[in-house]
Amino acid sequence: MKLKNPPVNSLSLEMLTELVINLEKLENDKAVRGLVLTSEYPGIFSAGLDLMEMCGRNPAHYAEYWKALQEFWLKLYQSSLVVVAAINGASPAGGCLMSLICDYRILADNPKYTIGLNETLLGIVAPFWFKDTMVNTIGHRASERALQLGLLFPPAEALQVGLVDQVVPEDKLQSTALSVMAQWLAIPDHARQLTKTMMRKPTVDHLVKQRDADIQNFVSFVSRDSIQKSLQMYLQKLRQKKS
Numbered sequence: 272m273k274l275k276n277p278p279v280n281s282l283s284l285e286m287l288t289e290l291v292i293n294l295e296k297l298e299n300d301k302a303v304r305g306l307v308l309t310s311e312y313p314g315i316f317s318a319g320l321d322l323m324e325m326c327g328r329n330p331a332h333y334a335e336y337w338k339a340l341q342e343f344w345l346k347l348y349q350s351s352l353v354v355v356a357a358i359n360g361a362s363p364a365g366g367c368l369m370s371l372i373c374d375y376r377i378l379a380d381n382p383k384y385t386i387g388l389n390e391t392l393l394g395i396v397a398p399f400w401f402k403d404t405m406v407n408t409i410g411h412r413a414s415e416r417a418l419q420l421g422l423l424f425p426p427a428e429a430l431q432v433g434l435v436d437q438v439v440p441e442d443k444l445q446s447t448a449l450s451v452m453a454q455w456l457a458i459p460d461h462a463r464q465l466t467k468t469m470m471r472k473p474t475v476d477h478l479v480k481q482r483d484a485d486i487q488n489f490v491s492f493v494s495r496d497s498i499q500k501s502l503q504m505y506l507q508k509l510r511q512k513k514s
């Protein structure tokens with residue numbers, strides 16, 4: 272599955288909705304057992320959540336957006352398919368989250384392709400289920416440091432901390448993803464799927480139990496004037512970077 276939402280594959284409401292529909296289709300197709308997630312645009316895997324969905328909108332929109340993000344996370348995290356992320360570009364915040372919910376992550380070796388949950392740099396806070404997903408991957412101490420500092424790791428550091436499973440030359444990314452997929456598909460589906468469910472259930476239950484409260488938290492947090500100002504300033508900085 273190729274992410275395709277120019278210019279930076281930000282996770283807009285429309286993109287999240289399409290991703291969920293496509294995932295459902297693949298899950299229901301008996302001929303499909305695995306999925307490689309990559310970007311149509313080498314250089315950018317995904318810029319994460321679409322900041323335009325979080326700026327200057329009304330509470331009903333924020334609630335709808337957050338619910339769609341939760342839905343996407345729940346679908347992909349619980350997918351019965353083998354999901355391999357072939358990360359061919361920068362992967363900040365929601366882009367990193369999307370990689371973390373796959374079963375295996377391969378990052379192309381390019382110093383520009385940084386990955387991490389950098390929310391604090393925007394003056395916002397990674398919600399508990401982003402944090403849980405990261406802790407499940409790299410452990411508590413490394414997550415605490417990475418989350419507080421909003422670290423974006425270049426490939427060698429991402430590998431060292433365990434945020435990705437493999438770093439490979441850019442031209443070997445897709446072939447490596449296919450050989451990793453073959454290795455995972457050699458395991459009987461039912462045994463692998465039950466194991467995945469068992470490993471992920473506590474994290475899934477944590478969100479499912481608090482879904483509505485989490486939406487309310489997001490809506491009231493993002494509606495604050497101070498948060499709106501931080502997000503606007505961040506967007507301005509991104510735009511000024513060009514000039």
Ligand SMILES: CCCCCCCCCCCC/C=C/CC(=O)SCCNC(=O)CCNC(=O)[C@H](O)C(C)(C)COP(=O)(O)OP(=O)(O)OC[C@H]1O[C@@H](n2cnc3c(N)ncnc32)[C@H](O)[C@@H]1OP(=O)(O)O
Binds near residue numbers: 361389390512
């Ligand atoms: C008690 C505690 C209570 C806690 C309650 C918690 C409640 C929840 C809190 C809220 C949590 C919200 C979580 C958010 C997670 C996120 O994902 S936020 C998004 C973070 N993303 C980023 O920081 C990435 C920003 N982008 C970049 O760094 C770069 O764009 C790039 C490296 C991806 C690509 O660089 P480059 O190729 O040079 O492109 P640019 O010129 O920078 O960008 C082109 C174009 O795209 C726009 N853009 C970039 N990113 C985004 C984005 N994420 N959303 C929307 N738009 C984006 C950028 O502004 C440019 O636009 P223009 O062409 O200038 O118009």
